[in-house]
Amino acid sequence: MMNVFKSILLSLFIGWGGFCATAQNPEIKHIHPTNWWVGMKTPNLQLLVYGKNISSAKVSLTYPGVRIKKSHKVENPNYLMVDLEISKAAKPGTMRLVFSNGNFKNTQNYTLGVKKYKPVAINTPDFIYLLMPDRFANGDESNDKFNDMLDRQADKNVPFLRHGGDFQGIINHLDYLQELGVTTLWNTPVIENDTRLKKELHGNLQAAYHGYHFSDQYKIDRRFGGNEGYKKLSTALHQRGMKLIQDAVYNHVSEDHWMFVDPPTKDWFNRSPSYTGTTHKEQSVFDPAGTEADRKLLTDGWFTPFLPDVNQRSPFFATYLIQHAIWSTEEFGVDGWRIDTYKYNDMPFMNRCNQALLDEYPNLLIFGETFVTNPAWLNYFVRNNVKYPFNCNLPGTCDFPTYSAINESLNQPFSWDGGINRLYSTLAQDYLYADPSKMVTFLENHDTDRFFSVVGEDFNKYKLGVTWLLTARGIPHFYYGTEVLMKNTKNPTDAEVRKDFEGGWKGDKQSKFTATGRNAKENEAFELVKKLANYRKNTPALHSGKFTQYLPQDGVYVYFRYDNAKTIMVVMNTNAAESTFDTARFSERMKGFSSAQNVLSGETISGLSSMKVPAMSAWVLELK
Ligand SMILES: [Ca+2]
Ligand SMILES: [Ca+2]
Known part of the structure; x- marks a missing residue:
């Protein structure tokens, strides 16, 4: 209902903008990407320029080695797309883009740096640590909340609100992660989520503390430390020889994203006459007897009513997303990408996007999240050995089948196909994957019950699971707190498995970051992980x-x-x-x-x- 209302308002606004084109001077609010580099493999760069009536302006540029190939108007006069060609002869510096229209003239400086980032390879010796920045440690209380954002609250005592964790908090505890044997950090998304509270599952009004509701791709959330704070974190990691994985969401954005509030074209997002959710059923994509209608419902249906589904078949939007991924890699020093909700994306788009990243940065690890526990279904979404009519080029994927199998193996009695036979038979299906070593293995993540609770807080089962993970094929990842026996199930909500890491906040009674703050069993767990992770890292036969x-x-x-x-x-x-x-x-x-x-x-x-x-x-x- 709300969306219908919004789109009426939207069409009024688009109409108004068009009507006033001659009466008002154009404005410029965004030029995306915000900056770029010389030395890229591809000479092409498409700028998305946004501001009221900007399409009425002509754009010009005088800069050696760079030329404007074309500019495109789209349905909404508040957008102008500008195609640039940056030749090999172009030098770094500041270009002046001139937008003019009769009396109006607006000059924008645009920086060209030198491409220099070389991602550090993330591979089987690595040990990835997934954490939710809002919930790990609060290193800067001055950035917990801002009055000019849509969600102005932060309260550590409310599970559904922001708690104030940030990059400085992570930086403060890199010694802890390194001691544990962690080589690689993966944060849940760090891009700005300037969004209102939403009614997620179970009806609680919830903040986007998890980061999956983007409102502006080119801003890192200020509450984590912003773009500068993220660069500081990346530098701190790399100085220690550690690596950084960024969590990407191509499939959807927040309904509070400025591009959804005022979209460039009517088809910028996938829309139906009435709200249509995704089926979540991946089978329709690879089922030889499947239908086009079902495939479309999976990929074009919305993930939730407040997460507009991106039309990745729109050439302009596809380019926008691909350039953003390249921009982030270079701007922040990203070594790997985890791609959220992979199966809901348009697969030809995903192949183009992955390839574009690998063309610029061949060393990057790229892996997807497809919550599918059967290898026969999951293999479709990664490089595989099956002759499908269409083949995905994704190098790796989160290994949900072994996650499910190890959990069940430890909880079911041994039988013909139960108990530990589940893990054995799951791994026997590795023949489906082109490269099983690129499977990213885990015991739990931010969307699952905590492993220690899954095994009924049985410490022997816990140790068995950890031992499997750190001796298994693939690239292992932990979820923050597994090493200190953080527990809980998603009952009643996700917030139960996203609790604060104790010791990360001023006033916490004790700190699990230190041996003295951990009890005997927690220390035993920590020491087991530390021993195995370090042994794995230094033992090529094992990794x-x-x-x-x-x-x-x-x-x-x-x-x-x-x-x-x-x-x-x-x-x-x-x-x-x-x-x-x-x-x-x-x-x-x-x-x-x-x-x-x-x-x-x-x-x-x-x-x-x-x-x-x-x-x-x-x-x-x-x-x-
Ligand atoms: Ca903070
Ligand atoms: Ca989609």
């Missing part, structure tokens, strides 16, 4: 070696990671009782080894012909 798994028998699952230098044997006993078993069936991988070192306990095991492994526990053995 990049071949992966071989054996059929689980009687609840015992055995797999190997190995290269020419080392063989690591992982034994998981998922039974409630101690298991003793003969190792003869593993001879294919154990041949020539006579003893082993238990990586976790440090003890040496001599005589490998049989093993006795305690109930619900895992051994990581370096074979000698």
Whole structure:
């Protein structure tokens, strides 16, 4: 209802703008991208210029090596798209773009820097830490809220409001992350969410503290520290040899985004006569018997009533999004991209966008989020080995199938296809993926129940899960607080799994960032993660070696990671009782080894012909 009302207002405004074109001087509010670089592979740059009646202005430019190829008017007179060509001869400097119309003349400075950022590769030795900046640590209380933003509240005691966490808070705790063995930081989105409170699930009025409701792509949220604060965080990470992943949302923006309030064209967003939500059913995309109507509903339906779905088939909007991704990589020093709600995007657009990024930055890690727990469905959305009529070029993806499988493996009794057989059979489907090492593995994230709660706060199951994650193929990621046993389920809301990291706020009773603030069990968890993450990082066989798994028998699952230098044997006993078993069936991988070192306990095991492994526990053995 509200959207219908808004669009009536909108068409009145567009009409008004057109009517007044000769009476009012144009204005310039935005030129996006806000700046650019020489030395890019592509010479093309399309500026989106926004301001009242700007389409009535002519644009000119005199700058050696740069020329205006064309300018485009669109339906809304408040927009002008300007195509530039930046030749190899162009030097860095400040260009002067002149917009003129009769008596009106407006000169805008536009900076061309030198492209120089080289992303640092993120790969299997890495350990990614996902955190929600609003909920990790508040390093600057002066930026918690602003009176000129649509949401003016911050209150740590209300789960649905902003809590004031920010980049400075993260910078203050980089020692903690590095000690844990983390190499790479992934923040939930940092782009401005200048939005009103929204009724999300369960009807609570909620702030966009999570960051997924963009209001202006070219602004980093001031409440996190703004563009300068983000650069400071990126620099602090890189000085330590750490890397930065940015969370991208191409599929939708907030209804408070200025481009939705005054869109360039009627088809800038996917619209239906009445509100149409996405089906969330990815099957329609790859189902050989699927229909075009169902495919369109998945990709063009809205994620929620307040998140307008971007029309990525609009050439101007597609270019806008692609240039923004390149701009962010160069401007802030981004090493990897995680792409939100991947399956809801237009796949040809996504292929173009991924390719454009990789053309400029071949080292970038790009992975998507498609919350699908079956490899037969997920593989469509990543580079795969199936001959589909259309093939996605996404290098990696969040590994929801193994996430689901490890959770179920630890909670279900062992059976023909249950218990640890779930994990085994999920990994057996790796043949579908072009490169399983690019799967980003995890135990929990901001949209799931907390792992420690999923396993019923059973510390042995927790340790088993952590041991699997840090010895598995792929690139592991943690969600903040897993290492100190943060718990809860999404009942009643998401906010339960997005609690503040204790110690990140002034006045917190204790700090989980320090050993003295953690209890004995939390310290044991922290030390396990630290030990395994550092061992993984320094053991090529473990992070990049071949992966071989054996059929689980009687609840015992055995797999190997190995290269020419080392063989690591992982034994998981998922039974409630101690298991003793003969190792003869593993001879294919154990041949020539006579003893082993238990990586976790440090003890040496001599005589490998049989093993006795305690109930619900895992051994990581370096074979000698
Ligand atoms: Ca703050
Ligand atoms: Ca979509």
